[in-house]
Amino acid sequence: MRRIDTKRHKAVGALAGAVDRLFNDTILQARRAPQGSPEESLTRLREFVARWNQPQWFGDPDLFFGAAVLPHVQRQRVTLARARVTGRVVEDLRFATSHRPHFGEVGQRFAQFEKNRSVHARRILAGRHPARTAIVLVHGYLGGTLGAEEFVWPLDAFLRAGVDVVLAVLPFHGPRNDRSLGRPPRWPGNDLTFALEGFRQTVADLRGLVTWLSVAERYAHVGMMGMSLGGFSTALLATVEPKLAFAVPFIPLASAADWVRDAGQLPGNAAQRAEIHQLLEEAHALISPMSRPLLVPRERCFVAVGERDAITPKSHGARIAEHFDVPLEVFEGGHILQAGRAHAFRRLLGLIEQLNVATPDARREP
Secondary structure, eight states: OOOOOOHHHHHHHHHHHHHHHHHIIIIIOOSOOOOSOHHHHHHHHHHHHHHHOOHHHHHOHHHHHOOOOOOOOEEEEOSSSGGGGGTOOEEEEEEEOOOOOOSHHHHHHHTTOGGGGEEEEEEEOSSSSOOSEEEEEEOOTTOOOHHHHHHHSOHHHHHHTTEEEEEEOOTTSGGGOOSOTTSOOSSSOSOHHHHHHHHHHHHHHHHHHHHIIIIISOOSEEEEEEETHHHHHHHHHTTTOTTOSOEEEESOOOOHHHHHHHTTOOOSSHHHHHHHHHHHHHHTGGGOGGGSOOOSOGGGBOEEEETTOSSSOHHHHHHHHHHHTOOEEEESSOSSSOTTTHHHHHHHHHHHHHHHHHSTTOSOOO
16 A cells, blocks of 8 residues: 655645535535434334345345346447547447346336436547457546546546547436436435435446447456446446456445445434444445455455545545455545546556456457
């Protein structure tokens, strides 16, 4: 674990933390008053856990999330994109989600949002033809606008290294968001069952994308890196999808229960808050990366966190890293101002280079 402790980095870290706290207070409005009575929360959570946390849903990921499906992908060349300026081949991908509802009436309601039934992604090629390795990059909460995502990630570093980039869009984000401009996406939202159904769809959509890249496009290696909510999604997929060649959760959320507790959103006295927190952990267990073992080889996985992250603090990433038994890469910045993050990306590029050297002839021919 790399730690930097200079005066300059302390100042940058302090600024990053302040920006995160401002974002928390004004955009996320995280520190809002608890909703409802503690008795109502306890009753609702107990009923949910008793109904849905059945052993069979934990044993076989395919049983709960659904098996991987090879989608029929529609492609469209993109002319208005940042990467087009440097002459890259850019194409938008679209396919129907294979997600099927699981959580009763809420699941059926979830499936009724037609705009969310189409999965969107953007692929940017490092050369004229697909490379041997592709990385799927998964955005955070409020992200997913593909043109903007091209500026969020260090695309040039991946492309110069000969790695194709695929920008994925999470449910109800970006072109899948059915709400008007300025309103937050429906998912994850405050409805527990709706949120969990969304993570089931996230797994189905990302597995479909990885399967298409691996099987139809014949990439030798398909890996994933996700940021914040996308970091949680990356960690989750790494416990479900064995085709992932590498996985890097970046400033990930690890526990919704920890997040709402630390934001002061749990109602009741200390004992009630502790029980609600425990029940929230149990309620989210079905979609938690901590509920299943890592399927990606440990040497091809690490977790990157910001020392001064005040949105998903480094304790979240540390928890995932401990469960996966993989390294924790710490940079001095925060969630929004990610000062020092280049070290994490260089580490990932080194990992990919080692993977390509170890399997020089892995790419299958048509």
